[in-house]
Ligand SMILES: O=C(O)C(=O)C[C@H](CCCc1ccccc1)C(=O)O
């Protein structure tokens with residue numbers, strides 16, 4: 001059986017179903033991708049040339065590179081947009097950026113003890129990393145991933161994020177606005193995905209909040225008073241292991257964790273711009289409704305000149321009139 005067991009998974013009270021696991025050359029893969037449905041793809045050899053990317057190898061070839069490292073006082077690394085922090089706002093994130101050179105990151109991981117702050121490297125791969133890393137990077141199975149990009153009519157590849165997490169690290173539930181092919185190189189990661197239709201159960205922060213796109217619900221200790229519909233959330237769970245590729249459709253919420261007691265995980269994601277929609281068809285897709293809601297929040301904040309007024313106006317429009 002696979003190199004993990006249930007005791008390595010954190011415990012949540014969430015209903016989950018399974019995600020299809022298919023071989024890369026199965027024709028059902030293209031139909032799931034084209035229909036924005038998640039699928040775990042085996043055998044693509046997308047990153048098989050870089051399975052040697054372990055901490056020692058990367059330290060040897062990146063040791064003096066300054067990398068984007070997040071530090072957290074607990075196991076959660078909730079992403080926030082610095083540009084949305086306004087001067088009069090008291091925003092105290094649990095995790096924060098702490099750029100450091102790779103060799104320092106590797107040493108801190110090796111010397112890590114329970115109680116120390118946790119670390120998570122999230123570094124955009126580009127050609128300024130190091131010759132060796134670039135020469136490895138070009139050995140990804142680009143033919144295959146580009147063929148998927150083409151068949152699904154996705155936009156351009158925007159970036160590859162190199163992710164090096166300590167065992168047990170969690171990226172809390174959030175959605176991204178790009179199509180994502182997520183490849184695991186080392187270790188096992190557990191994903192819990194929710195379709196855009198679960199928006200009402202996941203209560204993402206307001207668009208203008210630094211935690212835009214992130215769920216307000218703390219999966220470790222959900223506040224069922226503030227977020228009552230979270231009890232009804234229905235997700236999909238999958239474990240992504242070495243060489244697996246998980247398709248995370250844009251606007252699908254996802255919680256990610258590196259399995260406990262599984263050592264560091266090394267992953268690379270492939271974010272693609274959404275394709276240009278030829279024409280809008282009805283009924284609208286659920287992710288299109290999320291785009292509409294985002295635009296309403298943006299437009300109202302613009303018109304009112306104050307994001308804090310948006311909630312009041314939306315209540316005025318809806319309460320007693322649409323409810
Ligand atoms: O690939 C994805 O989309 C993931 O969520 C993978 C996740 C790290 C992503 C960090 C992040 C989240 C939001 C904005 C920018 C960066 C993990 O593997 O822990």
Ligand SMILES: [Zn+2]
Pocket residue numbers: 174175176254
């Ligand atoms: Zn994400």
